[in-house]
Amino acid sequence: MKKSILGFFLIFSAIVFSCQEPINGLEEAAIIPLPSSIQAGSGAFELSSSSRIQLIGSSKNLSDLGEFLVSKLKPATGYDLKVGTEEGDIQLVINGNDDSETYSLDVEKSKVTISASSEAGIFYGIQTLVQILPVQIESSTVVEESWRIPVGKIEDKPDYSYRGSMLDVARHFFEVEDVKHYIDQMAKLKLNYLHLHLTDDQGWRIEIKSWPNLTSIGAKTEVGGGEGGYYTQDQYKEIVDYAAKNYITIVPEIDMPGHTNAALASYGELNPGVNLPDGDFGTMKEGKIDFDILDKNPQPAELYTGIEVGFSTLATNKDITYQFIEDVIREISEITPGPYFHIGGDESHVTEKDDYIYFVEKVQEITAKYGKISIGWDEIATTKLAKGNVAQFWALEENAKLAKDQGNQILMSPAKRAYLDMQYDSTSRLGLHWAAYIELDSAYMWDPATYADGISKADILGVEAPLWTETIKSRADIEYMVFPRLAAIAEIAWTPTPKREWTDFQRRIAVQGKRWDMNGIQFYKSPKVNW
Numbered sequence: 001m002k003k004s005i006l007g008f009f010l011i012f013s014a015i016v017f018s019c020q021e022p023i024n025g026l027e028e029a030a031i032i033p034l035p036s037s038i039q040a041g042s043g044a045f046e047l048s049s050s051s052r053i054q055l056i057g058s059s060k061n062l063s064d065l066g067e068f069l070v071s072k073l074k075p076a077t078g079y080d081l082k083v084g085t086e087e088g089d090i091q092l093v094i095n096g097n098d099d100s101e102t103y104s105l106d107v108e109k110s111k112v113t114i115s116a117s118s119e120a121g122i123f124y125g126i127q128t129l130v131q132i133l134p135v136q137i138e139s140s141t142v143v144e145e146s147w148r149i150p151v152g153k154i155e156d157k158p159d160y161s162y163r164g165s166m167l168d169v170a171r172h173f174f175e176v177e178d179v180k181h182y183i184d185q186m187a188k189l190k191l192n193y194l195h196l197h198l199t200d201d202q203g204w205r206i207e208i209k210s211w212p213n214l215t216s217i218g219a220k221t222e223v224g225g226g227e228g229g230y231y232t233q234d235q236y237k238e239i240v241d242y243a244a245k246n247y248i249t250i251v252p253e254i255d256m257p258g259h260t261n262a263a264l265a266s267y268g269e270l271n272p273g274v275n276l277p278d279g280d281f282g283t284m285k286e287g288k289i290d291f292d293i294l295d296k297n298p299q300p301a302e303l304y305t306g307i308e309v310g311f312s313t314l315a316t317n318k319d320i321t322y323q324f325i326e327d328v329i330r331e332i333s334e335i336t337p338g339p340y341f342h343i344g345g346d347e348s349h350v351t352e353k354d355d356y357i358y359f360v361e362k363v364q365e366i367t368a369k370y371g372k373i374s375i376g377w378d379e380i381a382t383t384k385l386a387k388g389n390v391a392q393f394w395a396l397e398e399n400a401k402l403a404k405d406q407g408n409q410i411l412m413s414p415a416k417r418a419y420l421d422m423q424y425d426s427t428s429r430l431g432l433h434w435a436a437y438i439e440l441d442s443a444y445m446w447d448p449a450t451y452a453d454g455i456s457k458a459d460i461l462g463v464e465a466p467l468w469t470e471t472i473k474s475r476a477d478i479e480y481m482v483f484p485r486l487a488a489i490a491e492i493a494w495t496p497t498p499k500r501e502w503t504d505f506q507r508r509i510a511v512q513g514k515r516w517d518m519n520g521i522q523f524y525k526s527p528k529v530n531w
């Protein structure tokens, strides 16, 4: 009985899999993001158990890249391909030594060649190669299939150098394994920056050795009152290293001076002094209000598990605040190899304007002291931005304009298009909708270079899609909100706008959906696509 059920399933899955026709020519390949140029030839290369991966040129991690390709091909094909410098029919060629992300992928009947002048380029070439194999290549068990790759040539490079996503691990905490899984999915879309929103009112999620209460108190809860959590510095390093192996750079964010209730609950001294109601003169000393006493000993705030924003602020006028910030920035910078440190700066509604300006300018000096470029939400453009620092546009075009007028670049994350926490429509089971409902077509059909008045391509560092997690609690919730929209944003960041077409994207994303299905990714089956 058991055997016949197994037999039925084997036959059933063979039928299901065989329904997926292999593509005929390279022009039919469903590559996301779409490459700059695809020239189709005729015929195909056939991957076999005797294929070999040949490494050409020298670069520290070239053999790891070869092994990475093996690991992508092995589960579905069962082939344990050899990697080395001996002659092979799959060639990985490093032909330079720079940080260009350009690659070319040349498929002939007898061999496949990926060449690039950087390891990142080779990595992207490998991602493309996997996407032009039949979708069954995503299977985690061996599938009988002819592993044909249509002949032709792809030449490819990204339109923007910063292609990112943000994960809010503060509103709800996500384990290291969930972050790694997110990184895996980002890498397939050739995204190269993961911004971690590590602190907010509801939780502080990164160990700071010199300020231990941040985690012993500040990490204890999350939205809704769950148990929260945090990354030890070792775990953070593990994420940084894992990301680096996927050619992704981590951008840590410590949001300040607002969105700081978790820090304010951990250390009373970071809170502003008590605001006395009118007519209450508080503690008097020699006939004057004793501001020293009021300022030095405020009580710690209560932990917060709601989803309001804009009610908290660090004291901006105390030395202890800047000592705290310097310790935090130093400890995190030491374990962050990437160039950026995100200083937040959004929605500081209870910080006086002058105090906000003083604060943000001072914090930029501290990040610079530790060798980092500051990124901040667009409000930071109301202060004097240091040269090279970046404003992340999310809400106010006039702030983006202020950044540009100061000669600073802008990272594009318009909430109405790029926010992955926005509901798809009014029936979405998760998400918010204060900015917009964002269906897949709306996430896809915009151009960063024309979106905001007065901001053009040269002013833009890149594009980032943030996932805020007030309503997102699990990996399945993440997947539902992020996919397919992250693929749309990845294509906006990679593929020049004139080459992008919604109808062609609809065709390609349907194939990508089959791959996600095989990977067990529980994506949103948008009605805009014939899945």
Ligand code: TNX
Pocket (backbone or CB within 6 Å): 309, 346, 347, 377, 394, 419, 421, 432, 468, 469, 470
């Ligand atoms: C606004 S976007 C915020 C976040 C919220 C988000 C929810 C930004 C810089 N601030 O604190 O999580 O809206 O969509």
